[in-house]
Amino acid sequence: MKSNVKTIISLALIVTAALGSAAHAQNPKSTFTIVRSTQWGAENYNPFVPGDQHLLPTNSAIYESLFFVNSINGRVTPVLGTKYAWSKDNKTLTVTTRPNVKWTDGQAFSANDAAFSFNYLKANPALDTNGLWKGGLSAVKATNPSTLVFTFSAANTPMFQFIANTPIVPQHLWKDVKDPSTFANTKPVGTGPFVADSYSQQALRVLKNPNYWMPNQPYVDALVWVATSSNDAAQLKLLSGEADFGYVGISDPKAYAAKSKDASYWWPTNNINFLYFNTVKAPFNDVNFRKAVAAAIDTKEVAQKAYAGAVPAANPAAIFPGQQKQWLTAAAKPTFDVAAADKALTAAGYKKDSSGNRLGKDGKALPSFKILVGAGWTDFITMAQVIGNNLKKVGINTSIDQQAWGSYSGGLQTGSYDMGISWGWGNGSTPFYTFNAAFNPDFSAAVGKTAPSNLSRYTNPAITSALKTFRTTSDQATQQKAISTIVSTVMKDQPWVPLTDRVNFGLFNTSKFTGFPSAENPYNDSSPDDTNGARLLYLNVKPK
Template sequence: MKRSMLSLTALLTAALTGAALAQQPASTFTVVRPTQWGAYNLNPFAPGDQHLLPTNSVIYESLFYVSTLNGKVTPVLGTKYAWSKDNKTLTVTTRGGVTWHDGKPFSANDVAFTFNYLKQFPALDTSGLWKNGLTSVKATNANTVTFNFNKANTPIFQYVAGQMIVPQHIWANVKDPVTDTNQKAVGTGPFTFDSYSQQALRVLKNPNYWMKGQPYVDAVVWLATNSNDAALLKLLKGEADYGYVGVSDPKGMYASKGPNNQYWWPVTGDNYLYFNTTKAPFNDAAFRRAVSQAINTADVAQKAYAGVAKPSHPSGIIPAQQAQWLPANASSLAVKFNAAAADAALTKAGYRKNAQGARLGKDGKALPAFKILVGAGWTDFITMAQVISENLKKVGINTQIDQQAWSSYSGGLQTANYDMGISWGWGGGPTPYYLYYQSFSPEFSAAVGKTAPSNLAHYSSPAITQALAQYRATSDAAAQKKAIGTIATTVMRDMPWLPLTDRSEFSLYSTARFTGFPNAQNPYNAGTADDTPGARLMYLNVKPKK
């Protein structure tokens, strides 16, 4: 270990320049990143792939952190919030005793300024707050901000909560916040930016941070690699403490290689087989349901991910949210793999077989070989499609695997130019509402040939649309659960998609030098990547081993 850390120190010395190197931090938490980052940009309004990794994880802070795993709300610059009785006014109490990195005090005025800044420069409003009912944001005193809406839309809280807050005394003088690279970043976060190169980034502990005694480490360093394999090697060699690295077998390839090697891959989404509901026979719910029953999702998961990922719940609701949100009758509605029952259900629905065992359409003509759209070279999705093809052949349905480059793959799904297609859910959040809203709301669909933002099945249901509206209009937990129950049961009955396998986050970490990582026993964040707001909680909680 001493040899590994010595080589790491040499690497950092070569990669990082500046006077700060004259005084090495007492403890440095090292993150390996299987990517090459871009230009020196610390603009918190810039998209995530344009600003550097520490920007919105340790330099700037939001009002609250809302876990996409279980919906838990953690106070940050906001300490509490409340909706009015008509759910059109959100009142947030901001934290006192906070200072910006330059020593100036933070207040509710900075919060109001930030949100009004989004209105002034619409290109910054990437969550569409001002397009979705927000009418005014005002600081009523130094510690209170009110958000007024022209309609009830309580799920918008997640986007209010997650907006990075900037200091008014600096950004009011920025002429073009869309393109400004903000290289002298001033935030309220636990670390300040120190050094930049294409090989390594470093931030240093904020000695005046508002959480007394935290963070426990003096510096965080990000190291760049050109591949997952290279990142994994640095972890195995003890040259990094954490990496968000996707590998096919985290247990066999990492955890089993050393006593301090651990991983936490919480499920935050699913992979789906989407049906193009704009064309026959996929516009027939009975056909979709029978096809779904013919597919062995346990086998799909085992062969695609060697048992690391499990088969999804038929509702699409992730495991951490099922106890709270699944309706009582979910089990009775769930499609269960049964090839014989699927064969009989297809015949009953009007899709009988001919003498050769080929499945016919309702018009008596043989069904064509349907294409299963996947991304070109995506081995996990290709494997899933192979299993699905084998399953469907047993009930008289022939398929072909259609590999397409990203543009035609995503474009095919979005424009309804496909039969069946495998993809992840293009939506998700702290409750099932966000997945269902982005997946099935009519506003996210489009006519055939036009681009649907995220409703890839091009499916809508009056019952779902009404239930989504009911959820938005209330902040009452019981009423929201009832709405989700309606949506889940409708989805499980109509099967516009078939949930195939879980999708996980990819956190690998070593406890050789640090403790306090999030895990299944202490899921204080959602296991998300090292440049996300949730990662801030990891950087605050990891402690050097004594």
């Protein structure tokens, strides 16, 4: 017990030093500490730049969206929007905005700010990473201070989730920002429950917004983010009581919870972890090579070793359990078969040399392929180790390429990788969101350019057509048929390998606070600490 007290005191001193003189000017009575196993870069609170470029509190504590859509149950929580309705033809979405909300500089929020925010994305297409203005949206107008109208040229009801999550900024300040791609926004003005206070590369702090629109909330006076170098280091801070919450992908959450009476977790499934193939790079541009590699990977072993049985292997159709009953119309069986994979590689022109190593179609030795993972992410590192051992059995050599977040995400998005492990970069209440993010041509890009979410750079006309069918109808049978077309096409062309179900990795230390989300109280989906779903956590936790 004494060692824990020393550790907590030590961390407090480190955080105070890291936050600088501003920490001495404020004296919050309660501080909720978040640990993040990454490093962040320059001070930047611009909510429109990619997530690896702006700081963690930007979209979770400072800026707000119209609604929050819970990915595990589809529930919609009002935020700056209070209600919404689609027209009969699904081409008009009307949102009522919240009255009596003020920006942190004292000016009033209105529907005009929301309309400006969406039109700002239209004026700066590089910021429109969800493709709102490519998805049929044709106009956004505030018809009065509390009414916002979205007009679509073609019905696209799944777009609601992206509209709901878009951060809203103050028109009176952002109208003068001519180049948002370079705007660091170091003095952010938002409507959220906290305001920016202090920054360093070791710790970030935000303080309670005294004029927040929700009466008596938040219950805590400050949030502090502390950086660590790995998931293991983050777990130790949680166990010692140095941190209260962490979004940490450790291998065994049950073992974590068993180490302390104050340790708990909630890992609801809402996505899938994939091995992505870079399909524009040889030999991964060969469908036969990709299919053989997929057949050589034992996803059950991947799941068992990465998560100690706490998370199962993914369904090969890439539809996670909560959605299979409604959307998986035909059973999809794993293809794992080492002998078949070995024969398939040879039949596809990739013979072995005398040492059992694979050769390319040109007869030259294939290189050792890199598997890109996040630095210190123990679950992904373990997955890469298992995959490497599996592929070695069919003569393919690999190495693990650990990169910090910026290089990791940048490598996936610019197409500079061989294989990479990551989650589906789009998910929601139906499989449409996963497949649309992964295979919509609008979210791809030429090698060297940034692809918002089509990490494999794979597209197929049949999938593009099915995605269009899904979003332009509300008939469930038609939507099911579209999903079936996508599933069968993807499984035939194998641009990725679904490895394991992906959960939201909420780890908690409950020694100082109550009100964490759970299966019994799923007010969010155990959201990552830097997303708008985490805002609900920061609003609900209370000091004991």
